Amino acid sequence: MEPFSSFEGFLPSSISCILLVMFICVKWISFDKKNRKNIPPSPRKLPIIGNFHQLGSNPNHNLHIMSQKYGPVMLLHLGSIPTLVASSAEAAHEIMKTHDLSFCSRPNLLVPNILFYGSKSISFAPYGEYWRQLKSLVVLKLLSNTRVKSYQKVRENEIVHMIQMLQESCGTTIDMGSTFASLTNNIISRVALGKKLDGPKYRKLLRVFVDTFNVFNVGSYIPWLSWVDRVIGTVGRAEKIAKEFDEFLERIIEEHVNKENWEDARSNEGEDFVDVLLDLQKHNTSDNNLCRDSLKALIMEAFAAGTDTTYATLEWAMSELIKNSRVMKKLQEEVTEIAQGRDMISEEDLEKMPYLKAVIKETLRLHPPFSLLLPRKSMQDVKLMGYDIAAGTQVFINAWAIGRDPALWEEPNEFRPERLLYDSINYQGLQFEWIPFGVGRRSCPGIQFSVPVMELALANIVYKFDLSLPGIKNEDLDMSEAFGVTIHRKCSLIVSVIPRFS
Template sequence: MVLYLSIALSFIVLLLLARRLNRRAGKPSRPPGPPGLPFIGNLLQFQPLDLHLRLAKLSNKYGPLMYMKVVSAPTIVISSARVAKEALKDNDLAFSSRPYTSSMAKLSYNSLDISSSPYSEYWREMRKIIVVGLFTNHHVNSFRPAREDEVSRMINEISESTTEVVNLSEAAMSFASSAICRVALGKSYDLEKGSGKRRFDKILEQLQSIYPVFFIGDYYPVLGWIDRLTGKISRLQKVFEDLDSFYQELIDEHLSPNRPQSMDGDVLDILIKLREENSSSIRFDWDNIKAVLMNIFVAGTDTTAATITWAMTALIKKPVVLKKVQEEIRGFTGKKGRVDEDDIEKLPYFKAVVKETLRLYPPAPLSLPREITMRCIVNGYQIQPKTMVFVNLWAIGRDPDFWENPNEFLPERFLNSSIDFKGHNFGFIPFGSGRRRCPGISLGIAEIELAISNLLYSFDWELPHGVTEDDIDTNGAPGTTVHKKNALRLIAKRYV
């Protein structure tokens, strides 16, 4: 017994000595961070409500590269433009994978999508297929008539509203879901108003609700039985089966010889043709198509609706900016009756308003988690493989070392500026950067700009009676995409 104790003490002393020698030799250690609890680490600090705000506050104390532990998973949080550049540009390849989660693996047909798939030859080929097949300028422009129709319908519905106060959050979500249906499926469930509309809304609700669910089996496989006992596994399976059935019906509709002409050239039609061509080095089959549809439904509805609502929230709280951007839009467009996409390119202040909205209110303020693939040095610290990474886009957009008056809504900062949201300016990366940058930026921005510009052109917006600018809150609801917690309700008076 004494011998074993002596060996153990000697081993501990050697470990401490080796650690001290490593420090003296200047070898990087892990980044600083808040202490965690036994077994669960910093899990309690990773609750979904206002997570980006809490992580930003912790980063103010521990630094722009912060170490935490989510149960058993070593995790770093990036919260400054400088560190983001070093990580996502200088070490892009090391930061290009995704961690495994039960929900995403199941919903993406074992990671066959481009969002949750780990970095691999499959992912590179899949991204190439989707970018070239769906998101070229040619394809984005081909969806323009559908976008314009849906914007016109939204404007008409607001005009014909029987209530004085318009729920703009609801109008934005209705537009976003209907627009993505037109683009992806060649049909609009909003026009059905009945069971079809209710079913599609339920599909979106299921997708959004299952994303943040925590599965303990992802971190401790031996405890996976707890997820079954609590019903999480059965709930995930039920959501998957509902979604799979829905996707299959959409595919069957598109394969029918009697399908409506509106489905010609939509996203699903393009994906089916890509499958038939089979020109890629990877197998591109029905499960791949269903996984991509899942990505498009999630990214194409939540982010668009949230950005529209946040833009109108920021503007109603800044009447001077609201007046200035409306004067630009109306002065250029005149009495034409609507703003089209050609007009938008000639509206610099309006485009600055959209950029400033995305800076202050990135729709997904925490990027989807990444996973380190190889050992690398960031900010002087050694980051190990299998480390999970969160990039706090909200904190980066308000980085005082990159932005002057970072918490102020000042669209003028983007006038005569080359800073854009394509991932090259690391103080402004609302859609990410590097290999994992969102591939659908051009489609999303086209919908956002067209919707907001027409809302500003078509209506004079006022606060409800008795409500002041200070009463309009900017609290967010929990979720990967952060919507305004309380619906934005405004009075809309028709201008033209």
């Protein structure tokens, strides 16, 4: 009977152990399910480089194609950096409105750190008190409605100068990209510095500065390989152009400080950006901690961003008009009717030109200057469209793909300004199917400065001239893109101009 008695004692003990193990397993499964992360769909990655090989030479196009397989929200790994790519208006809405505060910082990138004095510019500064003060300063002091309107004569004067140059070039071919670059350079240098600084040396300096952003730097994405950037010269070239621009800006600032020398050189433009910033620096307060490097970063940013994006959009708009004769004819009819025989279109005329405004907006839909917008960084863990996004994730919003989404736009690849004629879409709105300048805290503050330049330049050119392509039909114009921080035409827009009126 002893073996049987031992078994009887063992049975309750075994059942207790089994129940305990089952209880632990259930709790573990429940805990694991509760804490398991639901990460967005992600393509397979390679060792070290991650998904970089899938971006190709046209990341906006390739990411759009990938989104059709993996969905409007997908997670890539660029080197060791987790990167969220949003390709739908719904995803953009959640990032730039619903969770705007969580996604409003910037990643730490090598080139902006070098060129903008440790990313002290409004575009690249991380979110925080410094950035908030800088944004308030720019919006209220540099780009307020009153100040933008005060530069009207500068805009009109430079556009008259451009029209005269085009008239003198009738019968020859003209590089419209260079023409638009010169126009925007002249306007911004007069507004920011008080005098025109156009010329081959200055244009080359600015071109090299902008091109530096298009150079991939290894260390920002694979930190343990950051030494490669020095070996291949990326750091050296960035430091060289930063030093040249810094010396240029120091001369400008010193000339402003020593007004006696500056007044003879400037063109009586009134108070320019440097004047405003120096005055703010002079009356430095706890709410306005504007150091010398911050001042220079803001001026540098005005040149780089203001010039490059504005002239790129103008060149794309002119390309679309040349390629689409129906749209060109309709726009010429509108501006001719409003001009009523006057020599030039004025800024006061622009509000009477809805089709012109629709042409600009349709251009920005198809050709947003920053096709992926500028990268953001999540500052905390976020639940986005059902997915778990970890703090520190880099975020790209594919504005190019959203602007060509067939679920949002009928015949999305066609240039049809009528779709935006009298539409509620505007530059300050919260529509997410049209986001060429971004939305929310990190939206571009220079919109209201650049739009009058684009509208006035385009209106006067199509009013004064007929444009054609030498050697090919207008409808055969190549619209290929050259990818960069700003999307430009791959080939220069070379045209012949003919006066519309004798």
